[in-house]
Amino acid sequence: xxxxxxxxxxxxxxxxxxxxxxxxxxxxxxxxxxxxxxxxxxxxxxxxxxxxxxxxxxxxxxxxxxxxxxxxxxxxxxxxxxxxxxxxxxxxxxxxxxxxxxxx
Numbered sequence: 001x002x003x004x005x006x007x008x009x010x011x012x013x014x015x016x017x018x019x020x021x022x023x024x025x026x027x028x029x030x031x032x033x034x035x036x037x038x039x040x041x042x043x044x045x046x047x048x049x050x051x052x053x054x055x056x057x058x059x060x061x062x063x064x065x066x067x068x069x070x071x072x073x074x075x076x077x078x079x080x081x082x083x084x085x086x087x088x089x090x091x092x093x094x095x096x097x098x099x100x101x102x103x104x
Contacts, residue, residue: 012043015039015043016036016039016040016043019035019036019038019039020032020035020036020039022035023035023036
């Protein structure tokens with residue numbers, strides 16, 4: 001079975017190739033170069049800012065610390081989910097940007 005990183009890499013390479021073909025058809029070699037640069041910039045942007053886009057899509061926001069006292073069952077569920085995600089390795093994106101990591 002292919003890993004997610006390999007599937008993503010193949011998809012991104014396909015998108016870059018599609019941009020190149022369309023750029024070549026519309027603008028010749030100069031158009032292809034511009035399209036390839038645009039595709040590269042879009043891929044880099046998507047890679048670095050995808051986490052923020054998903055959080056915005058779900059209207060996520062930080063909650064105050066005293067919320068745990070008001071809703072202990074929700075806080076307990078969040079802790080269990082976090083611990084199980086860390087145990088499975090699903091939290092690897094947190095370590096990419098330490099300033100965005102969860103605080104103790």
